Amino acid sequence: MRVLAFLLVMLMPVAANAQQAMPPAPYAYTQLEDPALEAEARELMLTLRCLKCQSQSIADSDAPMAGDMRHQVRTRLLAGQEPGEIRAWLVDRYGDYVSYSPEVSETTWPLFAVPLLLLAVVLGVLLRRLGRRRADEADAEAEA
Template identity: 55%
Template sequence: MKRLALPLTLLAALPATAQTGDSDRYAYSQLRDPAQEAKARDLMEELRCLVCQGQSIADSDADMAADMRALVRERIAAGEKPDDIRRWLIERYGDYVTYDPPLGWATAPLWLAPFLLLGAGIWLATRSIRRRRR
């Protein structure tokens, strides 16, 4: 049994070392073409990290963000357009993945809340000013 311990331990650790080199390379380095890297960078700034929730995938250190950065760079390097990549990610992860969700029934409160709060603030301010004048 002791003879099998080391081979079984190494066998169990094998999936952890099975990552592709391209994924790591694209996650933490830039594309060679500056124009392609600029497109990838702009798109990465617009996409939300699904783990951190407050950072873009360009700023996040989470493994999920690294995977998404690699995916964006791989697809940009393959000639895919940023809008197509964004659409694919939205289909896969939902509207939450983008900082600019489309207007729809589910996202209407997100778009209307700032205007409602601004209107409430103006209403409270004018009401307060009228009271002070009396």
């Protein structure tokens, strides 16, 4: 047992060195010079999900992939593309998951249908239980 614990402790530095060694993606020096374009880019970036962090937008993430995605957004805005075109390109490239507001399609319809189905099932169960309780109470009153 002591040998196993010793081996685990000795392997910890190896696992720590296996972590990603890249610095966080730069944010400050890559902003656009035009404040209106930067505001438009920032607004678009807040609606796109970082694929590595998954819970952060690409505007807030320090992941290198998010930095690349921010760079693509800014570069494409400078080239004259509209935010909708940029969003469509990113969705085509990375999939529907990259968008915080996915559109209904063949692959995303369950995202919209399953919550409605669950709500219908819960309402059905509640109504059935309430109906049984009322029927039981009415039977108890009739017997008394």
